Amino acid sequence: MISGAEAVVRAMADHGVETLFGYPGGAIMPVYDALYDSPVEHLLCRHEQGAGFAAVGFARASGRVGVCLATSGPGATNLITALADAMMDSVPVVAITGQVPRAAMGTDAFQEIDLLGMSLSCTKHSFLVTDPAELCDTLHRAFALAAEGRPGPVLVDIPKDVQLAQLDYVPPFRAVAEAANDTFELERAHALLRAAKKPLLYAGGGVGMADAVSQLREFIQITGMPSVTTLKGIGSVAPGTPGHLGMLGMHGTKAANLAVQQCDLLVVVGARFDDRVTGKLDTFAPHAKVIHLDIDPAEIDKLRVAMLSYCGDLRRVLPEMAIPLHVESWREQCDASAQQTAPSYEHAGPLIYAPALLNQLSQRLPERAIVSCDVGQHQMWVAQHMTFASPADHLSSAGLGTMGFGLPVAIGAQIARPEHMSVLVSGDGSFMMNVQELTTIKRARLPVKIVILDNQRLGMVKQWQELFFEQRYSETNLSDNPDFVTMASAFDIPGRQIWRKDQIQDAMQEMLSSEGPYLLHVSISEQENVWPLVPPGAANDQMMEPQA
Amino acid sequence: MTQHTLFIEMNPTADVLERILRITRHRGFTVANMQMSCASAMQVTVTSERPIALLTRQLDKLYDVQQCRLAPALERAVAARA
Numbered sequence: 001m002i003s004g005a006e007a008v009v010r011a012m013a014d015h016g017v018e019t020l021f022g023y024p025g026g027a028i029m030p031v032y033d034a035l036y037d038s039p040v041e042h043l044l045c046r047h048e049q050g051a052g053f054a055a056v057g058f059a060r061a062s063g064r065v066g067v068c069l070a071t072s073g074p075g076a077t078n079l080i081t082a083l084a085d086a087m088m089d090s091v092p093v094v095a096i097t098g099q100v101p102r103a104a105m106g107t108d109a110f111q112e113i114d115l116l117g118m119s120l121s122c123t124k125h126s127f128l129v130t131d132p133a134e135l136c137d138t139l140h141r142a143f144a145l146a147a148e149g150r151p152g153p154v155l156v157d158i159p160k161d162v163q164l165a166q167l168d169y170v171p172p173f174r175a176v177a178e179a180a181n182d183t184f185e186l187e188r189a190h191a192l193l194r195a196a197k198k199p200l201l202y203a204g205g206g207v208g209m210a211d212a213v214s215q216l217r218e219f220i221q222i223t224g225m226p227s228v229t230t231l232k233g234i235g236s237v238a239p240g241t242p243g244h245l246g247m248l249g250m251h252g253t254k255a256a257n258l259a260v261q262q263c264d265l266l267v268v269v270g271a272r273f274d275d276r277v278t279g280k281l282d283t284f285a286p287h288a289k290v291i292h293l294d295i296d297p298a299e300i301d302k303l304r305v306a307m308l309s310y311c312g313d314l315r316r317v318l319p320e321m322a323i324p325l326h327v328e329s330w331r332e333q334c335d336a337s338a339q340q341t342a343p344s345y346e347h348a349g350p351l352i353y354a355p356a357l358l359n360q361l362s363q364r365l366p367e368r369a370i371v372s373c374d375v376g377q378h379q380m381w382v383a384q385h386m387t388f389a390s391p392a393d394h395l396s397s398a399g400l401g402t403m404g405f406g407l408p409v410a411i412g413a414q415i416a417r418p419e420h421m422s423v424l425v426s427g428d429g430s431f432m433m434n435v436q437e438l439t440t441i442k443r444a445r446l447p448v449k450i451v452i453l454d455n456q457r458l459g460m461v462k463q464w465q466e467l468f469f470e471q472r473y474s475e476t477n478l479s480d481n482p483d484f485v486t487m488a489s490a491f492d493i494p495g496r497q498i499w500r501k502d503q504i505q506d507a508m509q510e511m512l513s514s515e516g517p518y519l520l521h522v523s524i525s526e527q528e529n530v531w532p533l534v535p536p537g538a539a540n541d542q543m544m545e546p547q548a
Numbered sequence: 549m550t551q552h553t554l555f556i557e558m559n560p561t562a563d564v565l566e567r568i569l570r571i572t573r574h575r576g577f578t579v580a581n582m583q584m585s586c587a588s589a590m591q592v593t594v595t596s597e598r599p600i601a602l603l604t605r606q607l608d609k610l611y612d613v614q615q616c617r618l619a620p621a622l623e624r625a626v627a628a629r630a
Contacts, residue, residue, distance in 0.1 A: 116563060120570050125611040128563075145611065298605035 004135050005030035005163040008096060009038045011139040014172050017067050019415050021045050021054035021408075025071025026111060028098030030163035043415065043444055046436040048075050050408040052082020053434065055093050057412025060395050061370050061422075063211065065092045065146050066412060072098045073111030076157070077118065081402060083153045084122035088399025089232060090209055092151035094142050095123075101161040102130060115157050124152030132165035140172040150296040151209055184310040189291060189321050192308060193223065196265035196289075198330045201225045202248065205232025205398065206270015206294055208391030212314035216269060217241070222322040226334040228256040230271050231398040235388035243331040245338050249277040250534045251380040255338035257532075257540040260285050267321075268292045270314060273303040274399070283539035293317055343385065350500045354378065354453050354524050355385045357504055358425065361451065362386035364508060368393060369421040370413045374406035374430030377459035380530045382425050404433030407450070411437060414446045421449065421512075428454040428481050438491040441517050449511050450495075450519040452484055455526040463529045467544070468536070488519040495519030551580060552600040553593045553619035559612040560587035568592070568613070571606050591619065 002010070008031050012020065019041040024032045035042050045051040048070040055066030070079050076097040086093045100109040119126035125145055127138045135158065142154040193199060201223075207216050213236050220227055226243030229236060237244045245256040260266070266288040271277070278284035281303060292299070292306035293314060300309040310317050347353035358381050365371070372395040373382045379396055388394040395413060397405040406426045414422035431452050441448050458476040465473050485495045495518055498507045511518045532543040558564045565584075572579060572594060581593040594603065600618065607616040 117566070120563075120567055121574065296609070298602075298609055300605075301599075302602060302605075 001166040004165050005034040007169050009034045012040050015143040020067035021051040022069030023048050025075045027072035027160045046439045048078035050434050050437040052079045053408035054412035056086050056091050057409030058416040059091050061413035062416035067094050069096050073113050076115045085400040085402045086153040087122050090151050092146040093153040094146050095155045097157050099157045099159040102159045119155045123155045126155035128157045129162050132162050132167045136170035198263045199225050199265040200263035201227040202268045203233040203236050204230040204271025207236040210314040215315050215318040219318045219322045223325045226331050234394050235391040239387035243334050254341040259334050261541040263288050266290050272299045279534045279540040352524050355381050359385040366421050371423045372406045372410040374426045375401045375403045376427045377530050378427040378453040403430040407434050407437045410448050414448050423449045425451045429458045442491045448517050452521050455524050457526045484521040493517045493519050497521040499523040549595050551595045555619050556590050556616045557614040561612050564612040575603050577603050
């Protein structure tokens with residue numbers, strides 16, 4: 001017999017967990033005690049939200065389940081934002097939380113919160129273990145459930161007395177995958193593809209989650225179809241692929257959005273017609289028939305009715321669907337449009353132009369560097385001006401849009417892939433939201449490179465105030481930011497501040513050649529905005545562009 | 549507003565009813581009538597302007613929901629209309 005807490009640690013080891021992220025507290029102390037001399041590594045983060053996001057970063061960079069651990073009450077509520085983010089972006093995470101002892105539950109005990117109730121809307125499923133005999137089975141189910149089908153976060157809430165109870169450990173069962181209901185009218189799909197004059201591929205985050213990047217690339221190569229991706233789909237199409245037009249949607253490329261509006265067949269792969277993608281929904285891709293491929297049946301016909309759909313393994317269906325198409329002139333038209341509307345990195349004056357800096361950074365990063373970012377203008381600039389070889393190299397909070405995401409995610413990504421450089425591109429607003437995780441970098445001696453694009457503003461909100469709220473800049477001035485380089489030095493992280501173009505070369509070299517962590521504080525003008533922009537309520541071909 | 553009756557079979561867990569009702573509300577449906585004679589089955593009538601498949605597909609995804617289908621009479625009516 002072993003204790004419930006020991007069973008938790010053993011189950012993690014049996015599921016291949018090498019490192020988990022967490023923060024101790026009263027109701028989870030038995031598990032921390034079991035971790036003390038366990039081979040499973042635990043990385044102490046300095047806030048449970050940081051631990052949750054580190055697990056997200058680990059999972060997104062590696063494709064494996066990320067694990068986080070917290071105590072009851074405030075520890076558990078602090079995890080909620082990270083779980084919600086993982087839910088929106090379909091990230092496999094298992095969160096284990098301590099709960100007050102069973103006898104104290106429902107009495108408003110110290111650090112008691114009904115976490116099961118709180119978890120309903122932000123997890124794929126959640127378990128409250130009320131019987132020690134069910135603990136092992138529940139943990140194994142949680143790991144399986146987080147990763148299977150459409151991945152997502154799963155919570156296991158364990159009362160302290162269950163952690164202390166003696167039980168017989170039951171090893172993981174071998175899950176038998178249920179036969180998916182994945183019939184597909186292949187002939188009809190081929191007919192639709194052949195009949196289309198302007199077919200377009202719209203690839204989302206599901207491609208990477210399904211490990212179907214190579215199948216998608218072969219599909220594109222065989223069909224010759226032009227392609228666009230969502231924010232989470234970036235990296236699934238190889239940069240430079242003929243007909244690839246980049247990201248679509250609110251801050252997508254003009255060429256991508258125009259192609260969507262013109263296409264007569266939209267092949268949607270692992271994507272969900274998010275409102276940031278479609279703009280005004282009833283004007284999105286108005287001439288297109290839709291073939292929708294996704295693992296989640298609930299996404300089919302949710303926002304756009306599909307003429308043909310498939311729910312199942314993309315790795316199976318994409319090769320079956322791939323047939324050569326005669327779409328050269330359409331692809332060439334798309335490529336020409338992309339060329340005509342490509343962003344210019346010409347920029348007058350001595351001050352740093354963030355899109356140009358990020359484009360330069362992208363070219364200088366070592367192969368397979370992982371770039372995490374936060375949320376706001378810098379996030380869109382990363383998506384627009386950097387290129388990625390894999391969706392697992394671009395970690396961006398797409399669905400929930402969580403400021404504070406980047407730093408802990410970059411930490412989790414570095415733990416998952418120590419052989420690759422982990423780079424955080426953040427903004428001065430977002431960076432402060434989980435800044436305590438600088439200590440985690442120091443503690444684990446992680447060589448994370450941090451680039452802060454600092455316009456002393458809550459830039460994206462300020463941009464909307466400028467464009468849509470009559471330039472009434474309510475609470476978006478952050479000119480009282482701390483001195484970021486001095487702050488980093490308090491965590492033994494070296495760095496420097498730059499503000500002129502002629503400083504970029506040296507500073508970037510210093511950062512990329514440094515062996516440990518580094519913080520590059522880039523001061524930029526508050527005047528720069530993200531372009532193009534599809535304003536709220538508009539169709540995607542009604543893009544706003546900067547005034548000349 | 550359209551009204552639909554769903555027959556749901558589920559695992560008799562302590563939280564399954566809460567999950568079903570939360571999804572029903574969040575996805576834009578209002579409960580007009582609900583009957584449970586045992587902990588593993590329920591019949592619920594909902595109203596909404598949204599297509600009922602938006603709800604049934606979400607309910608089908610719940611870990612503890614075994615099956616969710618439109619009540620037979622309505623299934624026939626839907627089939628007849630189609």
